Amino acid sequence: MTATDPALTALANGWGALSLLHSRIEAHIERALQSRHDLSVREYSLLDVLSRQHDGEGGHLQMKQVADAVVLSQSATTRLVNRLEDRGLLSRYLCPTDRRGIYTNVTAAGLELLQEARPTNDTALREALAEAARNPELSSLVEAVEAVDAPLVRS
Template sequence: MTATDPSLTALAQGWCALSLLHGRIEAHIEKALQSAHDLSVREYSLLDVLGRQHDGEGGHLQMKQVADAVVLSQSATTRLVTRLEDRGLLARYLCPTDRRGIYTDVTDTGRTLLEQARPTNEKALREALDQAATHPELAPLVRALEAHGVAA
């Protein structure tokens, strides 16, 4: 492949469109979550990931797994956990079977906020996708998401 290869150009254009769609969605959701719940997209995502943990085998995530799930570095994830812990939304505790392991869980206050914020997140996502669908370069990506049930 060369830099003038049409498939490379199409791939690059697709990547730019995907990046644009992601940025628009994230900005729209950020505004909605901040104004209604004083939460950033990253904070919401962290609460959502940790809120899905369970007591079964493999149900509690290590910090690296949490970082991967919210697409942040481990250090940025740790800082975010600390910030939400300071707000009373998360709590850390020692793993009962391995005292070296530290887990993070959503507090009752955090669960309440997450449940209040979830409809806001979903509504803002729908709005952002509907707006994006009106742009010819983004519409195919929106249709692809919807076809796979991601934004249904």
């Protein structure tokens, strides 16, 4: 295939549209979360991921798993955890069965802020999708996003 191959051009156009949709949605949610709750999208995502942990088998995430879940490098995730810990929204403790492991939990204040921010996040997401649906270049992607009815699996 050459650089002018129609299949590659279509693929590049599709990727560009998907990237544009993601950027617009993330920016819209970011503005809403920042203005109403002093949270970034990444901070909200981290609180959300960690709030879903449980004490049972495999219920806590290692920092690499957390980094994968919020799509950040391990060092960026550590900085993010530090910021939220400094704000009293997260706490860390040593794993009781493996002293090398460190777990991070959402504090009561973090859970409260997450509960307050969740409707803002959900509303901003719906608004951003509705706006994107009016764009002919993005409408089919919005339909695809809205058709997904499966829990997000993070590996």
